[in-house]
Amino acid sequence: MPKNVDIKRAKILEVAKKRFAHFGMAKTTMAEIAKDLSFSKALLYYYFPDKHSLYTAVLEYVINEMINKVDAYVAKASSLEKAILFAIESRMELMRENYNLFEYSTSLFMQDPSEMGKSLGPFFDRVRDQFSRILAIGVKNGEIVVDNLDETAELLLFSLMGMRTGILSKDLNDCLFPTPDEFELILAKQKKMISIFLRGLKPSVLSSQDVS
Amino acid sequence: MPKNVDIKRAKILEVAKKRFAHFGMAKTTMAEIAKDLSFSKALLYYYFPDKHSLYTAVLEYVINEMINKVDAYVAKASSLEKAILFAIESRMELMRENYNLFEYSTSLFMQDPSEMGKSLGPFFDRVRDQFSRILAIGVKNGEIVVDNLDETAELLLFSLMGMRTGILSKDLNDCLFPTPDEFELILAKQKKMISIFLRGLKPSVLSSQDVS
DNA sequence: TTTTGAATTTTTAAAAGAATTAGTCAGTAC
DNA sequence: GTACTGACTAATTCTTTTAAAAATTCAAAA
Numbered sequence: 001m002p003k004n005v006d007i008k009r010a011k012i013l014e015v016a017k018k019r020f021a022h023f024g025m026a027k028t029t030m031a032e033i034a035k036d037l038s039f040s041k042a043l044l045y046y047y048f049p050d051k052h053s054l055y056t057a058v059l060e061y062v063i064n065e066m067i068n069k070v071d072a073y074v075a076k077a078s079s080l081e082k083a084i085l086f087a088i089e090s091r092m093e094l095m096r097e098n099y100n101l102f103e104y105s106t107s108l109f110m111q112d113p114s115e116m117g118k119s120l121g122p123f124f125d126r127v128r129d130q131f132s133r134i135l136a137i138g139v140k141n142g143e144i145v146v147d148n149l150d151e152t153a154e155l156l157l158f159s160l161m162g163m164r165t166g167i168l169s170k171d172l173n174d175c176l177f178p179t180p181d182e183f184e185l186i187l188a189k190q191k192k193m194i195s196i197f198l199r200g201l202k203p204s205v206l207s208s209q210d211v212s
Numbered sequence: 213m214p215k216n217v218d219i220k221r222a223k224i225l226e227v228a229k230k231r232f233a234h235f236g237m238a239k240t241t242m243a244e245i246a247k248d249l250s251f252s253k254a255l256l257y258y259y260f261p262d263k264h265s266l267y268t269a270v271l272e273y274v275i276n277e278m279i280n281k282v283d284a285y286v287a288k289a290s291s292l293e294k295a296i297l298f299a300i301e302s303r304m305e306l307m308r309e310n311y312n313l314f315e316y317s318t319s320l321f322m323q324d325p326s327e328m329g330k331s332l333g334p335f336f337d338r339v340r341d342q343f344s345r346i347l348a349i350g351v352k353n354g355e356i357v358v359d360n361l362d363e364t365a366e367l368l369l370f371s372l373m374g375m376r377t378g379i380l381s382k383d384l385n386d387c388l389f390p391t392p393d394e395f396e397l398i399l400a401k402q403k404k405m406i407s408i409f410l411r412g413l414k415p416s417v418l419s420s421q422d423v424s
Numbered sequence: 425t426t427t428t429g430a431a432t433t434t435t436t437a438a439a440a441g442a443a444t445t446a447g448t449c450a451g452t453a454c
Numbered sequence: 455g456t457a458c459t460g461a462c463t464a465a466t467t468c469t470t471t472t473a474a475a476a477a478t479t480c481a482a483a484a
Binding site: 425427428429430431432433435438439441442447449450452 | 474
């Protein structure tokens with residue numbers, strides 16, 4: 001039984017999400033969110049200590065949705081590669097649908113990465129943990145061999161991120177955030193990347209020969 | 213026989229490089245460079261159309277040095293992995309030694325990636341081509357199998373870049389550019405990345421079975 | 425052709441003020 | 455006491471202005 005408080009919080013999150021996703025963090029005021037809800041501005045501060053907290057709460061909410069969706073799929077996925085592909089496609093879809101929501105967090109990261117580390121870092125960790133879990137399945141299956149799951153998941157995630165920034169620097173885009181068209185391009189690169197990466201984790205058929 | 217003009221240009225590049233590498237593009241004025249050379253400021257504009265051209269000329273100069281050094285090593289390298297490791301270590305060393313030189317180009321990229329694509333893109337291409345050449349050696353040796361060399365080189369380079377941005381977002385660094393300490397960390401990740409990546413390019417011992 | 429001093433145009437930097445918006449608080453209603 | 459508000463304060467952003475610094479040009483000298 002969700003308490004009344006939680007229902008209100010959820011309502012606020014829902015409205016804030018729409019605003020943030022559509023206009024971005026900077027172009028959304030607390031007053032606007034309050035008006036959408038027919039609340040007083042002060043009430044928002046009753047439920048959330050400040051704007052930034054509201055923003056990260058929305059982010060968490062949205063990311064949780066995705067993680068759960070992916071987890072559900074992964075639970076009954078046939079192969080490791082299928083599972084990972086589903087994960088990155090879901091991630092892309094999420095970013096496409098909530099364009100300006102993430103645009104803020106990336107530009108925030110550009111200005112001051114330390115801020116990112118503190119407030120946005122946990123989200124990164126959650127996604128990495130999910131990748132870690134997915135890789136674990138592959139290890140169970142015997143599809144791949146991994147000595148350090150978390151580290152390898154991070155490696156994979158970092159290189160996927162690299163596809164994004166890499167594309168953006170080549171394609172003549174004057175924004176830090178990909179345009180809808182570029183999403184496909186990035187996704188294509190990421191798929192190729194994953195294919196090579198997973199192949200690199202396959203158990204060697206030969207006995208350990210040149211493990212330098 | 214280098215012409216007199218070329219000698220002067222080289223002198224200017226040498227001095228400008230020192231200034232840029234030490235103080236960065238923003239904190240270096242044309243007047244300072246001129247004074248270092250005991251030239252008039254106007255003479256600089258006789259040899260280089262504008263400051264930005266001078267900057268990219270310095271960048272080209274420095275990157276050429278590195279590419280040549282790496283090429284020389286690669287020519288007599290024993291293994292593919294050795295060659296690539298030498299390449300990324302040289303790259304790191306270059307960035308360490310010319311810290312502020314590159315700091316500008318990365319911050320430039322942050323503000324306006326399209327600018328990057330136009331003026332800094334060619335440098336990226338040169339490095340990618342070098343990686344492409346190195347991979348080609350591995351293909352000749354039979355160490356790896358690659359269908360599209362350039363594309364694969366780009367993939368590798370992008371994921372190496374990902375290690376950098378990835379580290380920077382986790383480590384609580386308030387700058388877009390790694391601190392000397394972080395270089396080592398990035399390099400370590402890149403090495404692991406390369407190890408997996410190359411393994412993923414190894415020819416399959418089994419006949420093509422699950423090439424999805 | 426190479427070089428310069430001085431003039432000109434652009435950028436940058438700081439200051440000040442207005443306007444917008446984040447955040448607070450004393451107090452009301454239930 | 456919990457949920458809520460209107461009115462208040464404080465911080466932030468957005469101009470506008472101005473001055474300084476730096477980039478770039480140019481006529482003319484060597």
